Amino acid sequence: MIKKDLVVDLSVEALKTAIVLLTLLVISRFIESLPFAGLPVLNSVITAADVLAAFISAAAITVFIKAGLNAKSIVDELLHWLPGAGTLLNYLTGIIALLFAYSAFQTVVFPFMRELEWVYQALFLAVTLFLLAKVAIHIYGASESVSRFLISVFHPHKEIKSGPGIENK
Numbered sequence: 001m002i003k004k005d006l007v008v009d010l011s012v013e014a015l016k017t018a019i020v021l022l023t024l025l026v027i028s029r030f031i032e033s034l035p036f037a038g039l040p041v042l043n044s045v046i047t048a049a050d051v052l053a054a055f056i057s058a059a060a061i062t063v064f065i066k067a068g069l070n071a072k073s074i075v076d077e078l079l080h081w082l083p084g085a086g087t088l089l090n091y092l093t094g095i096i097a098l099l100f101a102y103s104a105f106q107t108v109v110f111p112f113m114r115e116l117e118w119v120y121q122a123l124f125l126a127v128t129l130f131l132l133a134k135v136a137i138h139i140y141g142a143s144e145s146v147s148r149f150l151i152s153v154f155h156p157h158k159e160i161k162s163g164p165g166i167e168n169k
Contacts, residue, residue, distance in 0.1 A: 003077070010074045017067035021060055028056045045111040057104035061097045068093030081149035083142045091135045098128050 031037060037049035072086030079085035102124045109120055139146075 006074050006078050010071055010078065013067055013071050013074070017063060020063050024056050024060045024063070028053050031056070043111055046108055050107045054105055054108045057101070061101055061104075064100075065093055065097055081145060083145050084138060088135065088138050088142075091131050091138065095128060095131050095135075098124060098131070 031052045032049045034049075037047060037052075039048045040046065041048050041051050068090050072090055074086075075089045076084070076086040082088070106120075110117055113120055
């Protein structure tokens, strides 16, 4: 049975995060509309708006990852049938943050890596593949518990026999 307090706590965390991210988006759009936003900084390609947008993007990524970390224990309790559900949430949060970071920092990184853009792409690809592998390994490790839960949902009155070395719950 779902505990209403946990759902409320998770909803509050999600709403709080959405409000902060929306505020950062509005700030970023406001900065882009300022008259000095197009002034070159560091070189002729990178503008003040690009640098400030990168800083705001870093703040947004931090807020998003912190929200995932805050929600970990709540998700663990809500999805008790999935061992380490909060950890899985953190891996997925990391993947989403990486995808956002890839595009958010391109404008300030690529001008310095004209011939080596592939390094930036390879770095993000490697970290993303690492996190995807962690997700796959985590899901594989939890597959027995998930299978037992699904069987109990479809056959609620049938007792599930344990395999060798596995206890009945």
